[in-house]
Amino acid sequence: MTEQSTIIRQLDDATINKIAAGEVVERPASVVKELVENSIDAGASRIEIVTAGGGKNLIRISDDGIGMTQSDLALAIQRHCTSKLDPDDLMDIRHLGFRGEALPSIGSIAKLSITTRHHSEPHAWEIEVQGGTQSEIRPAALTKGTRIEVEDLFFSTPARLKFLKTDRAENTAISEIIKRIALAHPEIRFTLTGADRSRLDYAACKGNDAHLVRMGQVMxxxxxxxxxxxxxxxxxxxxxxxxxxxxxxxxxxxxxxxxxxxxxxxxxxxxxxxxxxxxxxxxxxxxxxxxxxxxxxxxxxxxxxxxxxxxxxxxxxxxxxxxxxxxxxxxxxxxxxxxTTTGGDATLAALRPDGMRSTQVATGMPSSSEISGASMTGYASPPVQxxxxxxxxxxxxxxAPQVQTSDVVTDLEESAQPYAVSSETSKGAFDADVAIPTIEQQGRMMDVSVPSADARAGEIPLDEAKLSRPLGAARAQIHENYIIAQTEDGLVIVDQHAAHERLVYERLKSAIAEKGIAKQGLLIPHVVEMDEDDVARLDEAKEELQDLGLSLDAFGPGAVAVRETPAILGKPNLDRLVRDIADDLAEWDKATRVEEKIHHVAATMACHGSVRSGRRMRAEEMDALLREMEATPHSGQCNHGRPTYVELKLSDIERLFGRSG
Structure with a gap:
């Protein structure tokens, strides 16, 4: 190492500003964020953003804020000059910007122009900064506020340009920044226009529901x-x-x-x-x-x-x-x-013939592209405050327990009893008795009327009293998987497996919180052969599984013996259940909270203990399922976020067939 290379030197201001710019200005969206936040701090009620070339060629921010005086403008482009921070306020920051780094950093790597007018000044003032070199302040024309233009971003640091993405990607990043800022400030009007014809225009929102209105604009x-x-x-x-x-x-x-x-x-x-x-x-x-x-x-x-x-x-x-x-x-x-309501709208959009899809605009329904673009799933439901x-x-x-099931079933012991399904209705039954409460038990708690034997064997009669219920009255089962229910103003399609999976899960969670999961012992322990690592994981989690009603022990190096199971599950496929739980345990690390582990296992158990697709259901069983869904929180979706039912309004169905305007 030479003597010259060990000398410590003071960096010049231009180099310092470029280094600072590397932290503050990562991409064009960073410039937009810093300048828009300055406009908000200046009390602007209208902020306009114009970009070109993804913000690399041009960024123009105009606002109607308080503006700056000539002396303030001279200081604004100097490092660590700010009007928003006193020496004693570093832990009491109430402004969006406070470092005093944005403008000098931007001026060191781009061509920066600032035009501003304070109400106390007779006219506006303008200054330009190019690569850190500033011009003289000169008079300019501007009615009110501040206009800042940034051109040729990173022209003095061309290596940074190689790390930027396409113009389209940079425009998207700018739009996301504006959306985030606009959500926090509904009282301000934001407009964004670009050479690529992209445009956002969020009108200012007033009143108590300003945030809700702005969310509708943005999201x-x-x-x-x-x-x-x-x-x-x-x-x-x-x-x-x-x-x-x-x-x-x-x-x-x-x-x-x-x-x-x-x-x-x-x-x-x-x-x-x-x-x-x-x-x-x-x-x-x-x-x-x-x-x-x-x-x-x-x-x-x-x-x-x-x-x-x-x-x-x-x-x-x-x-x-x-x-x-x-x-x-x-x-x-x-x-x-x-x-959500989006599922019903998506269903109608898919059913509507091509020639009728233009009516989406007239009816105010979201287009299928809007729905697919949002990647959302859902269904319609009664309004809730x-x-x-x-x-x-x-x-x-x-x-505390997430759901009170005492209003639905008498207790978990009773709820473990499977439906008594006749031989005529058991075709397609799955490999375990379904642990849904018996109809008589459900009926005592929810005033469910049981149809006659003739009705069970034939067509399901309409109980008009149930039409006023949120999920209506069961009318049919199709493909041994979906329940069709009629409401006063439409119909509901229920996924029987997804719905019952949520109900069983909520009962399990309630029982876990109350430390009261009912168990059923096996006369002969069921032995499940599996990998030694899986056996070790199950043995380590034995106490948590015991709290869930599943009692098992290691049975040699490559098997476990199941001695008790949760009564709520009925008679599940123990081989599949135990192996799925072992897979769950393999995905977690030691940092996972015990409560989270228990709920994951409970969700797996609920999936195994719920009525399966392909299971024929009687009318009273379908109605009992609907009534319990209405009484159970979170029953609108299964444990994986998928909807359990979709509601279609009669007026929308009639429009499909051209029966209404």
């Missing part, structure tokens, strides 16, 4: 109509927003928006809490749609973790996580058996 009618409201407080932390019903899910997390004190963030603690709140309702590869606003004392959260300010650090992350999990679960529980709640007992919400 679409499907989310607005199929989300439950959240309003919860725990100590000094308040959580508001909307959580989509489980059947309204996506293949990615792009429809998850989280804001902390009005700032859009991507915090792992909160995103993990969202996943935890929906763990009972969605498969591992599906993501819920949520918009959450967390408001707390600025001293309780550090937003100065990274220059992009997208990451935050909470003083008490578990405090916040518990609030998010409990609030979402409570809201979903209060939604009852409700689920949004869940508003404050100062509720969050511990009780998280850990």
């Amino acid at each position: 679409g009618k499907a989310f607005r109509d199929n989300a439950v409201e959240i309003d919860a407080i725990r100590d000094t932390v308040r959580l508001t927003g909307f959580a989509g019903l489980p059947t309204l899910n996506r293949a990615n997390s792009l429809q998850q928006f989280v804001f902390v004190n009005g700032r859009p963030v991507k915090d792992k603690t909160i995103l993990g809490a969202i996943r935890g709140a929906y763990v009972d309702f969605l498969a591992g590869n599906r993501y819920p749609c949520v918009v959450l606003f967390i408001d707390l004392d600025p001293h309780e959260v550090d937003v100065n973790v990274h220059p992009t300010k997208a990451d935050v650090r909470f003083r008490d992350p578990q405090h916040v996580r518990g609030l998010v999990v409990g609030a979402i679960r409570r809201a979903l529980m209060e939604a009852g058996h409700r689920a 949004p869940a508003r709640h404050q100062d509720w007992n969050w511990r009780q919400s998280v850990y």
Whole structure:
């Protein structure tokens, strides 16, 4: 090493700004974010964004904020100059921007032009910065606010251009940034136009439902109509927003928006809490749609973790996580058996002849492309009031039983009794007796009338009293898998396996919380041969499985002996059940919470203990299933987030046949 190479040198300002720009400006969307946040801090009520070349050729931001004076403009392009932070306020940050790095960083890697006018000035002022070199401030023409133009982004650091994506991808990233910011500020009008003819135009929203209206603008009618409201407080932390019903899910997390004190963030603690709140309702590869606003004392959260300010650090992350999990679960529980309306609309769109599909616009129904593009599943259901709640007992919400089944069945021992199915109706029966409560038991609790023997053997008579029920009266079973029910204004199609799987799961969860799962002993232990590693996993989880009513022991190096099973499952296929549970255990690591493991196993048991596709059902069995669905929270979707039924309105069906306008 030479003597010259060991000399420490002070970097010049241009180099420093380029280094800072590497952290602040990752892509064109980063520039848009920084400049739009400056406009919001300036009190703008209208913000216009224009881009070209995916933001690489041009980004223009115009607002009607307070603007800057000539002296402020001179300081704005200097590093670490800001109007938003006092030396004593580093832990009390209430603005979106505060570092004073954005404008000088952008000016060091692009051609920057700023035109601004403060109300106290006789005219506007303009300055240009190119590669870190600034021009003189000169008079300009502008009525009000500030206009900033950024051209030839990364022209002074051409190596960065190689890491940018296509214009289309960069435009998409810019749109996502605007959507996130617009959700947090419904009082501001946002417009985005581009050379690729992309356009967003979100009108300003006023009134108490401003956030709901803005969500409809940004996320679409499907989310607005199929989300439950959240309003919860725990100590000094308040959580508001909307959580989509489980059947309204996506293949990615792009429809998850989280804001902390009005700032859009991507915090792992909160995103993990969202996943935890929906763990009972969605498969591992599906993501819920949520918009959450967390408001707390600025001293309780550090937003100065990274220059992009997208990451935050909470003083008490578990405090916040518990609030998010409990609030979402409570809201979903209060939604009852409700689920999304998109499934019925999608079904009608698929059934409609090609020549009639243009009526989608006239009827206000979403197009099939909208539905498929959103990757959402769901069905129609009776309207439910949004869940508003404050100062509720969050511990009780998280850990208490999720459903009270005492209104549906007398107890789990009785509910374990299988249906008495006649030989004429048992064709296609699966390999285990179905553990659905007997009709007499269900009828005592829910006033279910049992049809006569003649009715069972022939056509199902219509019980008009049941038409007013949310899920109507059972009329038929098709393909030994789907129940057709008639309501006052349409019909309902129920997936019998998915519906009963959810009902069994909710009963299991309730029994787990009450430590009261009824067991049934086997006269002769059932031996299941399996891999030695699977045997070891099952033996290690023996206590958790015992809590679920499944008692087993290692039976040599390559087998387990099952001695007791949950009574609610009836007579399941034990070989398949035990092997599936072993597969579940293999997917978890030691960090997985015991409660989460138990619920996963319970979901597996529910799948094995529910009525199967291909099982013929009698009229009273179908009606009993409908009544229990109405009485059970979360029955609108199975344990994997798939809908359990679809509702079609009579008026929509008539339109399919041209019977109404």
